[in-house]
Amino acid sequence: MSNKIRYFAATPEGNLLISTGFDAVQKWNGLSSSIGDAGVPAPSTNVAMATTGQGGILGTITAYQRWLDVDGNPGALSPVSSELVIASTSGSITAATSATPIVVTSTAHGLSNGEFVDIRGVVGLISANGRWEVANKTDNTFELKDSVGVGTYDSGGTWRQGASQIDYTSVDAPTDSRVVTRQILRTKDGDANTIYVDVETTDLSSTSFSSTKDDDDLGYNGIPLFDTAGRDNATSKYDEPPDYKPYMAFLNGRMIATGDPAYTQGAVIVTNGSPTVTGIDTEFTSEMASRELWIKGSTARYTISSVSEANQTLTLSANYAGTTQQYAQYAIRKPIGYRRSFEWSAPFVPEGWDAANSQEIPEDRSAGEITGIVAFQRWVYLFAESRIFRLSFQSDPALDGFVVPAPQRGLVNQRSWAIVDDYLALLDRRGVYEFSGNDLRDASAAIQSAWMPDEDSLQTYRIQWQWSKYFHCVNDPETDTIRWFVSFTGRYPRHCFTYSRRTKAWWIEEYPFGVPSSVLGKLGGRKQVFLGAEARKILAINRGSLDGPQPNSGAIRGSVSSATALTLTIASGSLPPEGQVLNVPIHIVGGKGKGQWRKIVVRSLTTVTVDQPWLDIPDSTSTYQVGGIGWKWKSGRMRWGVNDREQSRSVSVYSRPTENDARMALRIYINRETEPKDWGINSSADENRGVAIEKDDPNLEIDTTKANGKIRQSLADGRDTDHDGEEFVAVELIGVTNGERQVVHEIAIEGAG
């Protein structure tokens, strides 16, 4: 198990980065079969250099190695090599002709035709300076092949003879599967600040290479070792993405990462005087090395020098000086300087990160922990629990970036925001709000009671914040709705607050399983919300009116033959195939046990086993519905009219007739009672009224197949005059879909207003 949330971020080149804050950042390019670590590692040792023969490779040079991945992304450079001075022979120049070619005089030079020399320091005949091939040599003179005499020799000058080949040895061989190419880069003579590719190879195992390229052959596409701000690019510019910053976004050619999550899972055993810490129900990773361990109650923090994943032990850089504890609470975090910082990648190299590219978010004691990041419009918004910060930059946050505090709202986690047209919709510990970058609007007044902390309050739903890492949000532009999945009971969200942008209405959806993730994607060319659920299921929302089975795939509704505490056998027909009904709800929509639903976990042709026992075991009077989606709507309270004795009272429901058997239940609530009122009469549906009522049952059953789609039920008239009398009324409709969409056009309550 993991207990770590993974966060996704797309790079400008289309790769997908996956981070947790505790593991190496991973990436997938959509092509390879496997998901691997992001970035490219760097060689850890410097190369050694020597020369062979005599030729045109001259001067003083240094070299590096670097590795590249399959996309051509480079890693950071190796440590620099020792300086190599290539000067096997040299001599003084005493004269030179201003001719074409130039003839140089150097007594007893010892050179041969075809060899190369590097000439410097000639005064007057300046065109003699440079690298030349020796021709037509005599004992004391030689021609500079292809030279042109410009000016008159005045004085000075020396020649040096170069090598024909550079031999690179001790070249670090990669063992990481991300590396597909190696490059050896070197400087040219006279410029120690620029490197050029000398060797490029897909040979990943050799440790020796050679090159005969002279400075001209290296071309002019050099890589500066210092950037425009004068920072050293040599060893850190393309480090791997930071494994400790889980929240990432992309803007202006750079990936931005922030966050500093604390790892607190389980407990640890710490022993006074020992550097070894043993985890209890932990999942320590090697990436936690160099982070700090904080023990609850201890007065010191300790740097972790190494991690054993196999044994789930930490080794500290110093002996633990506190009291021995067998099950201590703890936290593992980066040093405090990382707490409120953000970092960014090299431009357009989203997997190349320079550790120096880091900046602090302004101090704000009320802001809380950093919880997320969103690139929106022209800015990057950095979110804390209760504060928004806006980052603006053009090319490099270090040079032209600045962070300013924005409104004092926050974000509960990196997955609880959605871009909705021209604003952000966000969830924090105060509610749901909309943020345009300038304006901020509270949006959750209608459901605010769920945020109330008072456990004695009458609220039906209360958010369980201890599971907030599983909360998430998704915008559905097809239906103009935004869903906020939060936990009311248990670990995973099984409910969501849904906001309709068209009607400005909120409702709560309940799911028969945990839904800890969601995403907006596409299906058949249309925008589609997908839900990630328990049992490794991904579901498409709002496709069809059944949750699982196809309407004609078998007996999805009918009479029950028999049932036990954990099974139900249908009276006729065959159930849909297993793949369509496994983990799908089965509702009892009529007869004994009505109103219950369970999840199907085993299916045979006519019998299902359910996940939990029936509290009221159905029998042959019962009607079942497989895959029905239960729904409920309740009105607000209305007051009966003052002169109600002169008015009749009734409830009318106008709905779209369904072709297949389906029912809705109508309930009424009096005053502020939490239980619905019994109708107090018996009436069967076959009276062609489309309703059935049983005495002592608060449900008025509506047969939605009635052709005119209308039912009307009279209520006892007249208001009691005593103080306990009926004064307010609310109505509730409850239904379970049967494969057709159930549509209620209107509910009218006569006598109330």
Place this chain on the structure above:
Amino acid sequence: MRYLGRFQLGQFVHLSLITSNTAEEYPDAPTAPDAAPTFSIYNSDGSKVITNKRMPLQHPSETALFAVDQMLACLSALGPAYGTVEFEEGRSYFVRYEWLISTAAFARIDYFDVIPGGDCRGAYTALEFYERPQADFVVGALENGTVEKRRGPSIS
């Protein structure tokens, strides 16, 4: 012996224990143990699925209340090998807790059932829609830490 309920593979079973110098379920006098208590889970054949895994405190202010949410997972590559037997559907499992108080040993047993319909990799705790020229993908991270790619989403 408490019955903990019916669970599917991939779900979490909340195991909890109040330690005392008796094996009672709800002891009058909870007592902190010498060391973190351990639990082992046995299947109905008596094979150990999890062996001597330590339990953390549920809350630091409760000195004798230990709890762990144990995922009914596939064998994990990370961490000590608590066992080599995986949880299976349709079986009952017994949880044996053990602890020491002043070197005296105590134990207690709970049990639960694993019912069909689950997946030992657990729930999708993160999803991403990944649009590429060659295909659309739904990429999901599961509770057990694996990341899966599903190409060309369609309704089945």
